[in-house]
Amino acid sequence: MKTMFANGVRGAGTLFLFAVVFTALMAGTYQLTRKKVLFNEEKAKAALIAQVLPAKSFDNNLLKGAKLLSAEDGKAMGNDGDSYVYLAKKAGKTEAAVFEATAPDGYAGKIKLLVGVAKDGQVLGVRVVAHKETPGLGDYIDVAKSSWIEQFKGRELTPQNADFWKVKKDGGGFDYMAGATISPRAVTAAVKRVLEYVAKQPQLFL
Amino acid sequence: MSNQIISNSIWKQNAGLVQILGMCPVLVVSSNIVNGVSLGLATSLVMLVSGAAIAAIRQFVPNELRSPIFILIIAALVTVVDLLFNAYAHGLYVVLGIFIPLITTNCIVLARAEAFASKNSVWDSALDGFFMGIGLTLVLAVLGGMRELVGKGTLLSGIDLVFGPTAQAWTIHIIPADMHYQFLLAILPPGAFIGLGLLIAVKTALDKRLEAKAGRLAHAVASH
Numbered sequence: 045m046k047t048m049f050a051n052g053v054r055g056a057g058t059l060f061l062f063a064v065v066f067t068a069l070m071a072g073t074y075q076l077t078r079k080k081v082l083f084n085e086e087k088a089k090a091a092l093i094a095q096v097l098p099a100k101s102f103d104n105n106l107l108k109g110a111k112l113l114s115a116e117d118g119k120a121m122g123n124d125g126d127s128y129v130y131l132a133k134k135a136g137k138t139e140a141a142v143f144e145a146t147a148p149d150g151y152a153g154k155i156k157l158l159v160g161v162a163k164d165g166q167v168l169g170v171r172v173v174a175h176k177e178t179p180g181l182g183d184y185i186d187v188a189k190s191s192w193i194e195q196f197k198g199r200e201l202t203p204q205n206a207d208f209w210k211v212k213k214d215g216g217g218f219d220y221m222a223g224a225t226i227s228p229r230a231v232t233a234a235v236k237r238v239l240e241y242v243a244k245q246p247q248l249f250l
Numbered sequence: 251m252s253n254q255i256i257s258n259s260i261w262k263q264n265a266g267l268v269q270i271l272g273m274c275p276v277l278v279v280s281s282n283i284v285n286g287v288s289l290g291l292a293t294s295l296v297m298l299v300s301g302a303a304i305a306a307i308r309q310f311v312p313n314e315l316r317s318p319i320f321i322l323i324i325a326a327l328v329t330v331v332d333l334l335f336n337a338y339a340h341g342l343y344v345v346l347g348i349f350i351p352l353i354t355t356n357c358i359v360l361a362r363a364e365a366f367a368s369k370n371s372v373w374d375s376a377l378d379g380f381f382m383g384i385g386l387t388l389v390l391a392v393l394g395g396m397r398e399l400v401g402k403g404t405l406l407s408g409i410d411l412v413f414g415p416t417a418q419a420w421t422i423h424i425i426p427a428d429m430h431y432q433f434l435l436a437i438l439p440p441g442a443f444i445g446l447g448l449l450i451a452v453k454t455a456l457d458k459r460l461e462a463k464a465g466r467l468a469h470a471v472a473s474h
Contacts, residue, residue: 066322077336084336
């Protein structure tokens with residue numbers, strides 16, 4: 045009985061020692077790499093945001109110029125959690141804004157987007173940031189797979205062309221690839237929602 | 251002994267074609283060469299360090315606590331490798347995603363720790379671990395190459411994630427990019443299963459041929 049207890053204590057002690065040593069190793073590496081990791085994530089995000097804006101159209105640090113939207117505005121974008129808009133400025137004046145938006149009705153889940161809108165309401169660019177659409181079918185919404193998403197560039201939403209903002213199959217004007225309609229339908233609706241929001245918020249560009 | 255360990259790890263007991271362990275990452279990550287080789291090398295690194303670490307502390311581990319302690323060590327090392335990937339190879343980190351932490355669950359790592367590292371010297375265990383990983387990497391490279399070629403008509407696509415944007419020029423387009431060639435079966439998991447099956451068949455055939463040759467030689471020597 046006594047030796048069993050002694051063995052148990054010794055075993056627990058050994059496990060504890062190993063746990064302490066290796067947790068220290070992990071914590072140490074985490075500390076050492078923290079700065080580099082944050083830098084990498086910021087860089088990736090900034091590169092992505094810059095993709096929806098024409099080159100050289102802004103001169104400020106996009107990530108530093110981020111504004112947090114109110115909870116209900118965030119919901120209008122389709123996001124849950126914090127919603128940011130990145131204001132692109134030239135010589136101090138806001139020329140464009142990049143919105144984080146979400147399409148909740150993708151084929152296999154939510155599609156996260158960045159939508160760049162100029163101050164005259166024109167779409168400057170759209171990029172899919174994250175999606176779970178089927179590879180080879182719905183994933184053409186990703187710019188890495190096809191240039192489908194480029195057709196949003198230059199479009200605008202006016203009171204007259206609300207019906208244009210659907211895929212061709214639904215009577216609208218946006219192209220889609222046969223056999224995968226749900227993904228482009230979700231993206232088109234999400235971009236339309238962003239433009240509807242912008243139309244109601246002229247003060248964003250002051 | 252070293253040569254034996256190396257030839258054992260790469261050919262006779264190859265992790266992917268003979269022991270057939272750690273199939274989940276093999277099948278998913280082998281859709282192109284760059285992803286496959288990157289994960290293979292990460293696995294080799296983990297196996298090298300875990301093999302050495304486990305061999306180094308093997309006297310201090312009570313027999314009944316082998317499993318938890320080995321898993322603890324392997325999980326900690328994989329966490330460290332994951333953090334290093336995130337910091338120094340971010341593009342690749344994003345592409346490989348959850349498959350880096352999944353190295354922990356790769357049966358090969360624990361299997362070699364238990365079967366070899368817990369009973370051999372630090373140097374031998376490090377060698378065994380590393381070359382087991384290299385054997386797996388070779389399988390991933392060949393399978394990745396096959397699947398990429400048949401599925402997309404390219405080789406080395408995605409290499410800019412490792413070597414920077416200038417490396418995009420290194421991607422070899424066997425089938426010209428503007429033909430938009432795609433053979434989905436090769437890119438999705440069923441293609442991986444089929445490809446792996448073919449590789450195992452080829453290896454078995456090669457082994458049989460080598461055996462027959464050795465048999466004839468032995469026979470020739472014996473009959474003199």
